[in-house]
Amino acid sequence: MKNLAYLNKYFAKYKWRILAGVFCIICSNLLSTYNPEFVQKAVDEIAANFKNVNNAGQVSEAFKGKLTKDILFFFLEYLGVALLAGGFTFLMRQTINVSSRMIEADLKNDIYNHYQKLDVAFYRRHNTGDLMNRITEDVSRVRMYVGPAIMYSVNLFFTIVFVTTRMFMKNPHVALFVLIPLPVLSFLIYYINELVEKASSQIQAKLSDLTTDAQETYSGIRVVQAYAREKEMVAHFDEESEAYKEKQLNLAKIDSVYFPAMSFLIGCSVSLVVFIGGIQVGLGKMTPGALAAFLMFTNMLMWPVSSLGFTASMIQRAIASQKRINEFLNYKPDIADGKGIDKPLQGEIAFEHVSFTYPDTGIQALKDISFKVKPGERLAIIGRTGSGKTTIADLVMRMYDASSGKIYMDGTDIKDFSLYSLRRQIGFVPQDVFLFSETITDNISFGLDQSDKQTAAVYAGYASIGSEIERFPEGYDTIVGERGVTLSGGQKQRISIARALIKKPNILLLDDCLSAVDTATEKEIQQNFDQVLAGKSAIIITHRIFSLIRFDNIIVLEDGKIVEQGKHHELLQKGGVYAGIYEKQLYEQRAEVNTGS
Ligand SMILES: Nc1ncnc2c1ncn2[C@@H]1O[C@H](COP(=O)(O)OP(=O)(O)OP(=O)(O)O)[C@@H](O)[C@H]1O
Ligand SMILES: [Mg+2]
Numbered sequence: 001m002k003n004l005a006y007l008n009k010y011f012a013k014y015k016w017r018i019l020a021g022v023f024c025i026i027c028s029n030l031l032s033t034y035n036p037e038f039v040q041k042a043v044d045e046i047a048a049n050f051k052n053v054n055n056a057g058q059v060s061e062a063f064k065g066k067l068t069k070d071i072l073f074f075f076l077e078y079l080g081v082a083l084l085a086g087g088f089t090f091l092m093r094q095t096i097n098v099s100s101r102m103i104e105a106d107l108k109n110d111i112y113n114h115y116q117k118l119d120v121a122f123y124r125r126h127n128t129g130d131l132m133n134r135i136t137e138d139v140s141r142v143r144m145y146v147g148p149a150i151m152y153s154v155n156l157f158f159t160i161v162f163v164t165t166r167m168f169m170k171n172p173h174v175a176l177f178v179l180i181p182l183p184v185l186s187f188l189i190y191y192i193n194e195l196v197e198k199a200s201s202q203i204q205a206k207l208s209d210l211t212t213d214a215q216e217t218y219s220g221i222r223v224v225q226a227y228a229r230e231k232e233m234v235a236h237f238d239e240e241s242e243a244y245k246e247k248q249l250n251l252a253k254i255d256s257v258y259f260p261a262m263s264f265l266i267g268c269s270v271s272l273v274v275f276i277g278g279i280q281v282g283l284g285k286m287t288p289g290a291l292a293a294f295l296m297f298t299n300m301l302m303w304p305v306s307s308l309g310f311t312a313s314m315i316q317r318a319i320a321s322q323k324r325i326n327e328f329l330n331y332k333p334d335i336a337d338g339k340g341i342d343k344p345l346q347g348e349i350a351f352e353h354v355s356f357t358y359p360d361t362g363i364q365a366l367k368d369i370s371f372k373v374k375p376g377e378r379l380a381i382i383g384r385t386g387s388g389k390t391t392i393a394d395l396v397m398r399m400y401d402a403s404s405g406k407i408y409m410d411g412t413d414i415k416d417f418s419l420y421s422l423r424r425q426i427g428f429v430p431q432d433v434f435l436f437s438e439t440i441t442d443n444i445s446f447g448l449d450q451s452d453k454q455t456a457a458v459y460a461g462y463a464s465i466g467s468e469i470e471r472f473p474e475g476y477d478t479i480v481g482e483r484g485v486t487l488s489g490g491q492k493q494r495i496s497i498a499r500a501l502i503k504k505p506n507i508l509l510l511d512d513c514l515s516a517v518d519t520a521t522e523k524e525i526q527q528n529f530d531q532v533l534a535g536k537s538a539i540i541i542t543h544r545i546f547s548l549i550r551f552d553n554i555i556v557l558e559d560g561k562i563v564e565q566g567k568h569h570e571l572l573q574k575g576g577v578y579a580g581i582y583e584k585q586l587y588e589q590r591a592e593v594n595t596g597s
Contacts, residue, residue, distance in 0.1 A: 003323040007146060010106055014099040021095035022154055028088035029158040032300065033166055034081050036293035042074040044289030092151065100147025104139055111135045111325060119333040120399040121359060129208065134328060137204075138321035145318030152311045156304040163297050170290050177276045178269060178298050182305045185265040189309030192258050197313055199251040206244045213240055266302050273298050335398055335419065342421035346410050347375040347506040347537030349396065354405035356391055365391040367560045368405070371553065375506075378538045382545065382581065383557030389541045390431050391560075393511045396539065397428055427500035431511040431541075433492040437481040440469055443495055447503040453477075459502040462532050464524045465494035489516035494525070501532060508538040515543065519592065523548060545582050554578065 011018060049063060112135060167175035217224060217233055224233055273294050280286040349372070356366040365388045373379045381389050394400050395407060398414060407414045414422060424447075435443050444459060445451030453476050460466040460476075468491060472478040478485050480495075487495070493516050500508060514522050526548035533549075540546065547568065554571060556564035556578050564576050571578035 001319065003319050003326055004145065006322060006326055006329070007103070007107075007142070010103040010146070013106070014102060017095050017099045018150075021092050021099070021151070024088045024092035024095060025151070025154050026158055028085045028092060029155065029162050031081050031085035031088065033162045033297075035078055035085075036166075036296035036300075038074050038078045038081070039296060040287070040289035040293040042071060042289070043292045044287045045070055045074075047288045092155075096151045097147050100143050103146045104143040107139050107142065107325075108135055111139070111329065114329055117333055118328075118331065119335040120394070122331060122333060124360060129212070131328075134321075134324055138324050141317045141321040142325065144314045145322075149311050149314040149318065152304065152307045156308055156311070159300065159304045163301055167294065167297050170293065171277075171280060171286050174273065174277050174280055174286070174294055177272050178294065178301070181265055181269045181272065182301065185262070185269075185302075186305050186308040188261060188265065189258075189306050190312050191309075192254065192261065193310045193313040195254050196251065196258070197317065199247065199254055203244070203247045203251060206240070206247050210237075210240050210244055213237060262306055266299075266306075269298055269302070270295065335401060337418045338413070339416040340418040341412060341416050342418050343410075343412075345422075345425045345506050347373070348408070348410050349373040349507065349537060349539070350408040350411075351392075351395075352406045352408070354395065354402045354407060356388075356395060356400065357403045358400075365560050366395075366402075369560075369562060370405075371555055371562070371565070373537050373539060373553070375537055376535050377552040378533060378540065378549065380546065380549075380551045380554040381539060381541045381557060382543065382554060382578065384543065387557040388560040389543075389557060390511055392557075393428070393430070393509055393539070393541060396509055397426065398422060424503075425505055425507060427503050427505035427508045429493075429496050429500045429508075429510045429513040431513075431515075433489075433496045435480045435487070435492055435495060437479065437484065439477050439479055440472075440495060441476040443480055444498045444502055446499050455502060456498070459498040460495070462501055462528050463494040463497040464521055464528060465491060465498060490518070490521065493517060494521075497525070506536055508533065508536055508540075510538070511541045512543065513540075514546075519589065522546075545578070545585055547582075 046067070049067065115131065115135070164175065164179070167178060214237065217237070224230060273291075277286060277291040277294050281288055281291050351369050351371050354366060354369045355364065357364045369388075369392065371379065381392060383389050391400075395402055396414075398419060401415065409417065409422070427447075436446070440460075441453045441456045442451045444456040448455075456476060457466060457469075460469055469476055469478070472485065480487060493513050497510070497513055500510070514525060517525070522544075526546050529549050540549070540551075545568075551568060554564075554566060554568060555562050556571070556576075558577065564571055564574065564578050566574070572582060573579075
């Protein structure tokens, strides 16, 4: 139960609404218990006047008039109370269900908000499906506790109190017999519910297999078709689908036992009342009207008592779900705000003996890295795949913290900055480009508060993508990604560069951002960069040498270590790794020219 304590703050927020709901439950229950009393009076009245019926079965005129009047009066009383009770039931649902929906929305927002703060390490450990599930499925299970479960429990409590009091006042003997089958009914329903629950969760798991399967096929449809594996894919899906159907049929079987079992037990209760009550009436210990009232009370108890079973399993499910939600809510990201310093950065970046080991795999990606970029300077980091370049970028962005050593920005340990301040001031182009399914303008303006086509076009120009965008029929309003145009790798990279530049940051961090563009475009961008980068500090990560950009320092990484460091001509003179890469690149370029590509 302590898992659900997290929800108390929401209950406090909506306490008046919920209390109003509870008040409505009490009123509606209290009123409903009057109706059997009216029926009792009416039946007793009729029974008492049987003497007015003569042997031929004729009723005297005077009595007919009185009976009609009385019965009409009972009818009106009954109708009035039923209407009032119905009104309160309506209000109860309106207040409690509405607050449960509000709490659901609040909880979803809180979880979403928290997700935004979690670090990369967290996202590596949990898959998207799991994250989605907790914010949708689990939250809706918790809502069942916040709304219906609480409503049914309160309802059950007051119904039992009011109804049993009246029954015991009428005839304790019969009352006792009415109550005997109820716990059995309750338990049986709980038991069946558990079975249903187990079957449903199996179905849920199968369904998620099925959707993942279908989704994979759709996303990979080009590979599937290219390898002519359609038949096998269909066969596999068929198998999964069959398994899903089996589980559904199993659930249907359990479901079909449910209602007959319930009707049977309710029937037992009712016949018990008729039997025991009949004897009591025969013995003159109870009026026929009271027996009728008893039958009504028995019916009134049935629904809330049978709801006890599934209220209990609803609460159990909510506990399990809230536990899963709390697991995420209580996760404290390792990457935190430190002292929360927020100051404009000049752009000095210093690594001092930084080493880094990936926590999950234990792979040591960086070993004793030291370098310094002064404000306005440009650093190139070159190295083979897997040498640790992206890891350096991730450390600068504080996606991870260094395992040892220190990283400073303008002389302040980056751990002391507020993450917001630090990241906002760096223009970062990640290696794996991600664009949102929105317009190109919106994608380029992502880091700004407002998107503006003109400004976006200027920066698209710097990233050498402007003319290509203008050639799209809808230009800058073209929607990118799943719902729109599929961009080429190189186009995506350049939009991502424009997105970083438009923030006008003092620091730029570009991770292999030209790997997918051709040499001509690469050259064009390099030429633009000299102007774009003026006065900014920049770290440019690449596996190719950009000889057109003037770098103040070049680092050559190998296996997480700096193996060479210096300016372009110094490194060429050295004749080491860098010179080797350069020569290879020149050779490739010459080959390209010769083949005319
Ligand atoms: N999230 C991660 N968890 C565990 N190990 C990782 C992770 N990311 C990278 N590594 C490992 O760290 C090492 C350095 O990876 P990194 O991505 O920094 O290389 P890179 O120089 O950027 O390579 P590339 O040129 O291919 O982008 C590699 O051995 C890689 O397997
Ligand atoms: Mg990389």
